[in-house]
Amino acid sequence: MSEPVLKLSGIAKAYNRGTPGEIEVLRGAELEVGPGEVVALVAPSGAGKSTLLHIAGLLDTADAGLVEINGHDMSGRSDRRRTLVRRDDVGFIYQFHHLLPEFSALENIVLPQLANGVSRKVAEARALDLLDQVGIAARASHRPAALSGGEQQRVAFCRALANEPRLLLADEPTGNLDPATSDQVFAALMALVRNTGLSAVIATHNLELAARMDRQVRLDQGRLVPLEPTIP
Numbered sequence: 001m002s003e004p005v006l007k008l009s010g011i012a013k014a015y016n017r018g019t020p021g022e023i024e025v026l027r028g029a030e031l032e033v034g035p036g037e038v039v040a041l042v043a044p045s046g047a048g049k050s051t052l053l054h055i056a057g058l059l060d061t062a063d064a065g066l067v068e069i070n071g072h073d074m075s076g077r078s079d080r081r082r083t084l085v086r087r088d089d090v091g092f093i094y095q096f097h098h099l100l101p102e103f104s105a106l107e108n109i110v111l112p113q114l115a116n117g118v119s120r121k122v123a124e125a126r127a128l129d130l131l132d133q134v135g136i137a138a139r140a141s142h143r144p145a146a147l148s149g150g151e152q153q154r155v156a157f158c159r160a161l162a163n164e165p166r167l168l169l170a171d172e173p174t175g176n177l178d179p180a181t182s183d184q185v186f187a188a189l190m191a192l193v194r195n196t197g198l199s200a201v202i203a204t205h206n207l208e209l210a211a212r213m214d215r216q217v218r219l220d221q222g223r224l225v226p227l228e229p230t231i232p
């Protein structure tokens with residue numbers, strides 16, 4: 001495999017450390033994600049998926065272990081450096097869209113680009129292209145409240161990709177949608193990821209969705225292990 005876009009080595013994390021309420025969530029988690037590879041992260045609720053994704057995306061720090069993004073070790077880097085890598089190299093998608101309610105779908109995708117120094121003209125063209133790829137260019141001028149849940153998530157996908165990250169981290173991206181919508185919206189996300197050649201780690205409870213990704217890993221007692229196919 002060529003140089004991984006994301007490499008996690010020996011990641012450990014506990015909450016309430018050193019107290020009787022200590023919760024050891026991660027105990028030496030290891031993961032390598034290659035260029036263009038899409039990995040499903042499967043685990044029961046409370047197993048530590050969000051904790052792992054937050055550490056991988058530099059939103060939180062591990063107690064031990066290494067996080068490498070594009071071959072650069074991120075441990076011990078300044079907050080400023082971590083913020084820049086997060087802004088430029090990592091896209092996030094959550095279960096809820098977190099779009100800005102007072103702005104249109106288009107503006108929600110344009111604003112992160114303007115903050116990154118992209119001209120409005122280029123930012124708008126890119127936002128429209130992304131909306132088109134997920135099939136909702138006609139909704140560009142609508143505010144989030146005027147969009148369906150599935151449409152809101154599609155806009156959130158476009159926003160996550162607005163600044164052309166190399167790595168996408170998604171935490172139950174279709175988890176709040178009904179099964180039929182979830183299926184379609186997930187297909188739109190996968191098409192977007194494949195079109196852009198992104199690497200991704202996508203957490204899901206849904207084994208059918210997980211099976212559509214390149215590889216499946218499971219969080220088991222704080223470590224990542226390959227998910228064995230279920231025997232019918």
Ligand SMILES: Nc1ncnc2c1ncn2[C@@H]1O[C@H](COP(=O)(O)OP(=O)(O)OP(=O)(O)O)[C@@H](O)[C@H]1O
Nearest residue numbers: 015016023025043044045046047048049050051052
């Ligand atoms: N800030 C915190 N302080 C204390 N405990 C926490 C904190 N954040 C998470 N935990 C605990 O750590 C464990 C893992 O939480 P995490 O949110 O990573 O799980 P998850 O697998 O993403 O769960 P879900 O699918 O329900 O979102 C849980 O037992 C949770 O209660």
